Amino acid sequence: MNSRDVIILGGGLAGLVAGIYLVNSGANVCLIEKDSYPRHRVCGEYLSNEVKPYLEFLGLDLEHISAPQLSRMKFSTQKGNMLECKLGLGGIGISRYTLDHLLYQKFLEGGGKIIQTTAENCKFQEDTFIVHCKDGQTLEANFVLGAYGKRSNLDKSLKRSFINRKSAWMGVKAHYENKDFPNDLVALHNFQGGYCGLSKTDLGTVNVCYLATYESFQKYGNIKTYENKVLSRNPFLKDFFQNSTMVFENPLSIAQISFENKELVEDHIIMIGDAAGLIHPLSGNGMAMAIRSAKLASEALLEFKLDPKDQERIELKYTNSWRNNFRTRINTGRILQKVLMHEKLSNFSQSFVHKVPGLLPKIIKLTHGKEMHV
Numbered sequence: 095m096n097s098r099d100v101i102i103l104g105g106g107l108a109g110l111v112a113g114i115y116l117v118n119s120g121a122n123v124c125l126i127e128k129d130s131y132p133r134h135r136v137c138g139e140y141l142s143n144e145v146k147p148y149l150e151f152l153g154l155d156l157e158h159i160s161a162p163q164l165s166r167m168k169f170s171t172q173k174g175n176m177l178e179c180k181l182g183l184g185g186i187g188i189s190r191y192t193l194d195h196l197l198y199q200k201f202l203e204g205g206g207k208i209i210q211t212t213a214e215n216c217k218f219q220e221d222t223f224i225v226h227c228k229d230g231q232t233l234e235a236n237f238v239l240g241a242y243g244k245r246s247n248l249d250k251s252l253k254r255s256f257i258n259r260k261s262a263w264m265g266v267k268a269h270y271e272n273k274d275f276p277n278d279l280v281a282l283h284n285f286q287g288g289y290c291g292l293s294k295t296d297l298g299t300v301n302v303c304y305l306a307t308y309e310s311f312q313k314y315g316n317i318k319t320y321e322n323k324v325l326s327r328n329p330f331l332k333d334f335f336q337n338s339t340m341v342f343e344n345p346l347s348i349a350q351i352s353f354e355n356k357e358l359v360e361d362h363i364i365m366i367g368d369a370a371g372l373i374h375p376l377s378g379n380g381m382a383m384a385i386r387s388a389k390l391a392s393e394a395l396l397e398f399k400l401d402p403k404d405q406e407r408i409e410l411k412y413t414n415s416w417r418n419n420f421r422t423r424i425n426t427g428r429i430l431q432k433v434l435m436h437e438k439l440s441n442f443s444q445s446f447v448h449k450v451p452g453l454l455p456k457i458i459k460l461t462h463g464k465e466m467h468v
């Protein structure tokens with residue numbers, strides 16, 4: 095069996111970004127991804143500008159994609175009281191359909207290998223990782239990065255502690271045609287049981303993505319009725335749904351989204367992206383965190399020259415830098431989500447923030463990082 099330097103489990107943002115950096119640095123990398131490219135995913139598709147310099151360093155030509163620059167934010171309460179502010183660093187509206195595909199192509203161009211199958215389990219035995227795949231292949235490597243997202247069969251096989259606890263959250267997303275939606279705007283509208291983000295994408299569509307409690311959804315049983323009866327109580331969402339046409343045949347949805355703390359290393363597998371921890375989506379920073387955590391993990395591997403003898407030092411280096419970079423953001427995201435989900439608290443905070451100019455951009459800044467340079 096051919097042993098590689100690194101196997102990456104999952105080819106979303108974190109997996110592909112780590113893969114590109116590692117292959118460009120001369121590592122022998124194999125990435126296992128169960129789905130094909132390009133494809134849409136449940137995501138708000140607001141990509142913070144903090145990661146733009148790094149993506150350009152990896153060779154992504156973002157200037158040639160007509161991704162709108164998102165520079166202002168509007169937030170409305172359930173009843174439709176509106177607050178607006180400029181976004182300090184801002185971001186771009188880029189569909190995952192485009193972004194993941196660009197990264198996938200860069201990874202292949204650099205000499206990375208992708209196997210399209212599901213990784214069924216991964217074991218660390220006698221200082222080597224053995225990965226068994228659904229298609230019958232068995233792969234071997236000195237290091238493994240777990241980049242398989244929020245929830246996966248791999249969490250079950252690793253017996254991760256969060257996996258058996260039910261999570262209350264679900265996510266829904268679809269693209270819409272709406273000619274009046276401004277190019278530079280991220281709108282965040284609160285509704286009973288969740289919140290919904292809207293922004294334009296490089297595909298010319300408006301991405302509509304919301305997070306909702308399963309409890310609030312359950313009573314209505316299907317997405318259309320839920321949107322009509324619950325989301326549309328917010329006047330801005332009502333107006334949007336009435337004046338827009340869905341481009342997707344059906345919305346995409348995911349269930350059981352967990353925001354619990356996760357172990358950063360499991361059986362010596364170094365977790366990156368959502369597999370390491372997910373920030374509440376209202377912050378619009380999950381993609382940036384996935385990309386930054388991929389950078390931290392690949393830098394730790396390369397600092398120790400991919401030497402298996404340094405496995406534990408690499409793990410320590412990574413976990414320390416992950417905590418330093420993300421702890422504050424994740425905690426701020428948790429507090430903001432609690433406030434937003436409590437109607438009275440959300441109304442009160444909105445009027446308070448309204449009276450203190452400059453406060454909202456400062457709060458947003460706490461959920462983001464500094465620009466990422468090499």
Ligand SMILES: Cc1cc2nc3c(=O)[nH]c(=O)nc-3n(C[C@H](O)[C@H](O)[C@H](O)COP(=O)(O)OP(=O)(O)OC[C@H]3O[C@@H](n4cnc5c(N)ncnc54)[C@H](O)[C@@H]3O)c2cc1C
Nearest residue numbers: 104106107108128138139140213242243265367368380381
């Ligand atoms: C409702 C919602 C809205 C959001 N909005 C935003 C936003 O506007 N801005 C933002 O920055 N972030 C947002 N996020 C967060 C963002 O989507 C994630 O943080 C980001 O996608 C994490 O990337 P990842 O690479 O860790 O995981 P993913 O992109 O989920 O990739 C994981 C990959 O692993 C693959 N995989 C899983 N299991 C296996 C297996 N066993 N074998 C092989 N492959 C496997 C999957 O197919 C997938 O391709 C949002 C999240 C939610 C839930």
